Amino acid sequence: MGVTEDELAEFRDRARQWLTEHTGAPVPPEDVATAKRFQAALHDAGFAGITWPAEYGGQGLGQREQLAFNDVAKAFDLPVAIFVVGLGMCGPTLVDLGTDQQRSRYLRPLVRGEEIWCQLFSEPGAGSDVASLQTKAVRDGDEWVLDGQKVWTTVAHLADYGAVLARTNPDVPKHSGLTMFIVDMHAPGVTVRPLKDMTGRAPFNEVFFEGVRLPADSVIGEVNGGWSAAVTMLSHERVSIGAAVVRRSDPLAYSVLAATARDRGVQGDPVIRQQLAELYARQRALQLFTARLRQEAHAGIAPGARGSVAKLVGALNQAYAVEVAGSVAGTDAIAWEAKNSAAAERAVGMNQAPAAAIAGGTSEVQRNIIGERILGLPKEPSVDRDVPFRELKVGTQR
Ligand SMILES: Cc1cc2nc3c(=O)[nH]c(=O)nc-3n(C[C@H](O)[C@H](O)[C@H](O)COP(=O)(O)OP(=O)(O)OC[C@H]3O[C@@H](n4cnc5c(N)ncnc54)[C@H](O)[C@@H]3O)c2cc1C
Incomplete structure (x- = not known):
């Protein structure tokens, strides 16, 4: 028997009350200590790992509670960005595929924010075609x-552990010889170097592995079953990116741009009104779509290729929000008074937005998946599917 309406209302009230008392102004991304304290307190209060099994540090509740919490949390700024990869991707993959020993060891510190996780898939020669990776x-x-070498690894500079995809058998076709491992990011032989994006911040890194020793029980899933583990993680990633809670102070959120339009006295402009209405409809439609995917997941229906729809629409919404931000902010979008911190935040948001069409699989790749798996269009030609990896010309392999 699921949760009753009364219980759900009480849960929402409790969440709202707790968030009102424990959140305030946005916490800067470099303030890791505050983020960690917040995540532990969120867990103690019963609002972290809501759907994860109770024996591994989760709350053992359902998707309805998760959705209720997400809905309430939209009105607050939660300093949880550094935990998103762990909570949204690595943790759910360990819940699905981890051994009992792995779940007992890693999930509780992860959900409490005591240990930060990163995801190490992409390489200089393998991004969209990640199965061509050369780390071994x-x-x-x-x-x-x-x-080997990984690149674009979000939060690797803060991470304690990573889920790394490596080649364990080069004599079979590329998808068949991969294995996913847990890697200790503090182990000898791991080097992390920051990469700056066009906002000037360095949210991601390049990571080098030189003779890093991994114990046999660090395999996630099966040896040479890494592709299926990666697909599991990517399906969590697409839903979690698409569903990402629009923060109260997200400079590209409908409500923030509408307030800017009012402040600048342009809310009566018919074109701007039209744009704001369209942005609201798009952002709301995506929220409802991802809420439905989560509810279905709870009922045992996998998101499948519809995760790609959420991911693609999220990226399109971001691009549209940049256009609307340009309209409402006018010349303030380009140059602003030093004391205008809202304009500075908006500029960061506008410069970060294009990444949404790349991170977690590019929009072109999502369109391919939607075309093939939802619309039933012909598959892309693939000439290397049955060729042993060793014989392929990929990355630096010639
Ligand atoms: C902000 C950000 C954070 C990231 N965080 C992580 C992370 O934490 N961990 C991680 O492993 N990776 C991470 N990535 C990397 C990301 O997954 C890759 O950038 C992405 O998969 C694309 O790979 P690529 O950059 O090698 O581009 P490529 O694959 O080289 O693509 C280049 C261009 O070709 C197009 N293209 C490629 N293949 C096809 C095709 N079959 N059909 C049509 N067009 C195609 C692409 O759409 C793109 O326009 C992050 C990226 C960003 C931007």
Whole structure:
């Protein structure tokens, strides 16, 4: 028997009350200590890991509570950005595929924000076609030895652990010889270097592995079953990116841009009104669509390729929001008084927005998936599916 309406209303009230007392002005991304304290307190209050199993530190509740919490949280600024990869991708993958020992060891500190996780898939020669990756792990007695380079790794500079995808058998076709491992980001042989994006911030990194030793029990899922583990993680990623809570102070949120239009006295402009109405409709439609995907997931219906719809629409909405931001802010979008922190935040948001069409799989790739798996269009030609990886010309392999 699920939660009753009364219980759900009480849960919402409790969440609203707690968030009112424990959140305030946005916390700057570099303030890791405050973010960690917040996440632990959120867990103690019963609002972190809402749908995760109780024996592994979750709250053991359902999707309805999760949706209710997300809905309430929209009105607040939660300093949880550094935990998004762990909570939205690595954790759910461990819940699905981890051994009991892995779940007992890693999930509780992850959900409490005590340990930060990153996802190490992309490489300089393998992004959209991630199955072409060249980082390798070679078995040596009871351990594996990891060598290679990853790139664009979000929060690697703060991470304690990562989920890394490596090649464990080059003699079979590219999708068949991969394995996913848990890697200790503080282990000898791991080097993390920051990469700046066009906002001037460095949210991601390049990561080098040189002879990093991984214990045999660090495999997530099956040896050489890494592709299926990666697909599991990417499906969580697409829903979680699409569903990302629009923060109260998100400079590209409908409500923030509408307030800017009022402040600048342009809310009566018919073109701007039209744009704001369209942005509201698009952002709201995506929220409802991802809410439905989550409810269905709870009922045992996998999001499948519809996760790609959420991801694609999220990126299109971001691009449209940049256009609307340009209209409502006018010349303030380009140059502003130093004391105008809202304009500075908006500029950061506008410069970050294009990443939404790349991170987590590009919009072109999402369109391919939607075309093939939802619309039933012909598959893209693939000439290398049955060729042993060793014989392919990919990355630096010639
Ligand atoms: C902000 C941000 C954060 C990220 N965080 C992480 C992270 O934490 N961990 C991680 O592993 N990676 C991360 N990435 C990397 C991301 O997953 C890759 O950038 C993405 O998969 C694209 O790969 P690529 O950059 O190598 O581009 P490429 O794959 O080289 O693509 C180049 C261009 O070709 C197009 N293209 C490629 N293949 C096709 C095709 N089959 N059909 C049509 N067009 C195609 C692409 O759409 C793109 O326009 C992050 C990226 C960004 C921007």
